[in-house]
Amino acid sequence: MTKATQVTDHGGGVQSIRVPIPDNPLGYTLIYVLDTDAGPVLVDTGWDDPESWDTLTAGLANCGTSVGDLAGVLITHHHPDHHGLSAKVREASGAWIAMHEADAAVVRRTRENDPSRWYAYMARKLLAAGAPDAHVAPLARARDEGAPRRLPGLDPALPDRTITPGDLLPLPGRRLRAIWTPGHTPGHVCLHLEEEHPARLPGNGRLFSGDHVLPGISPHIGLYEDPDDATVTDPLGDYLDSLERVGRLAPAEVLPAHQHTFTDAPARVRELLEHHESRLTGLLTLLAEPLTPWQLAERMEWNRPWADIPFGSRTIAVSEAEAHLRRLVKLGRAEAVAGSDPVTYVAAP
Known part of the structure; x- marks a missing residue:
């Protein structure tokens, strides 16, 4: 597929660009123009990677515009496949960047905290969850050696505008309203x-759903x-409540950040609610015996064997197991x- 063919015109002044995510089974993020x-205003920017940047700039040209013409960037959430290229976009265009305050706080923490503090925190969390010493050891070494951060997107752009839930965004000629949908991140x-x-x-109308509601992925x-x-x-719990809010909205079409656009959002919301209820019920069967979050994660169903x-x-995965336990x-x-x-959990009598 050429960069030019990665653009789709959705009509009504909305186009999308398939920006690749390197070495990731998701394949790409749909960036909307x-x-x-x-x-033009972007909804998300894509992964901070040379190929992703080249695809974004070529896609904008195919949309009849350029990075330099961009007025602003709306970020659905802070993850690097959505927010990663924001700094480069702003540097090339002077565009403003807007994000919900809860995710902006995550960006500030990421930029301001010394990496060793994060490694120490994660090591403590994993030990408390029952992780084996062999899994925690690399984090402890990174903490003790003062290792730099090696993950992408850990120096993301600080937003200069806040997306306030319920507000119409100040986009001349458009009616775009922000809906807070925490769960995947606190400020999604x-x-x-x-x-x-x-x-x-x-x-x-239409809904830019980020990662909150996707057609075939939870x-x-x-x-x-x-x-x-x-x-x-x-x-x-936040996610399930947010899902019901989107289901009641009943948009004509959903424009997600991955996979493809789709209709009948209420039906997809019902599927996701049923999926999570089924998963919670299944976990209670596993919790017939006391398990740590790590042991529960080992026994949960994933897209491949735990090994x-x-x-x-x-x-x-352990973080997801803990989120289900908390619920x-x-x-x-x-x-x-x-x-x-470490603390174990068991099904209530």
């Missing part, structure tokens, strides 16, 4: 284009990690075993 009377937002669908499909729901905040969050899951993905505990369906260290 929204025409406004003040100039969907963006509702409150305009008649260009093909007059029934429903309420997004990762992990913990909201903040070394300075001991609040016990419930990201899965084939690499180091970083195992850490993410079960909050619902009174599971409980921590008193005195266990």
Whole structure:
């Protein structure tokens, strides 16, 4: 596929560019170009990688514009396949960057914290979750050796505008409203284009859904990690509540950040709600015996056997297991075993 063919015209002044994600099974992020009377605005930017940048710039040219013409960037959430190229876009265009404050706080923490502090925090968290010493050892070494950050997107652009939920965004000639949809990240937002669908499909406008609602994937729901905040969050509960909000909105078409556009958002929301309820019920079967979050993650169903899951993905999987445990505990369906260290959980009687 050439860079030129990675552009799709969705009508009504909306186009998308398939920007690749290197070495990732998702393949690409759909970056949307929204025409406004003040100039084109991007919804997300893509991964910070030379091929991704080249694809974005070639795609913008195919859309009849350029990076230099961009007026602004709306970020659905802070992950590097969405926010990674924001700094380069701003440097090349002077465009503003807008993000929900909860994710802007994550960006600030990432930029300001010494890497060794993050490695130490993650090592403590994993040990508390029952991770074996062999898994924690690389983080402990990185902490002790003062290793630099090697993950992408860890020096992301600080946004200069805030996306406020419920507000119409100041985009001349368009009606785009922000909807807060926490779960995948604490500050994830969907963006509702409150305009008649260009093909007059029934429903309420179009929804840029980021990673919140995807046509064939359930997004990762992990913990909201903040070394300075001991609040016990419930990201899965946040996600499920946010899903129902989007289902009630009933947009005519959903424009997601991965895979492809789709209709009948309420039906997809029902599928995702049923998926998570089925998963929670299945976890209770596993919790017939006390398990640490690590042991639960080992037994959960993933897209490949646990033995084939690499180091970083195992850490993410444990975070997802903990998010599900927190939900079960909050619902009174599971409980921590008193005195266990590391803490284990069991299905409530």
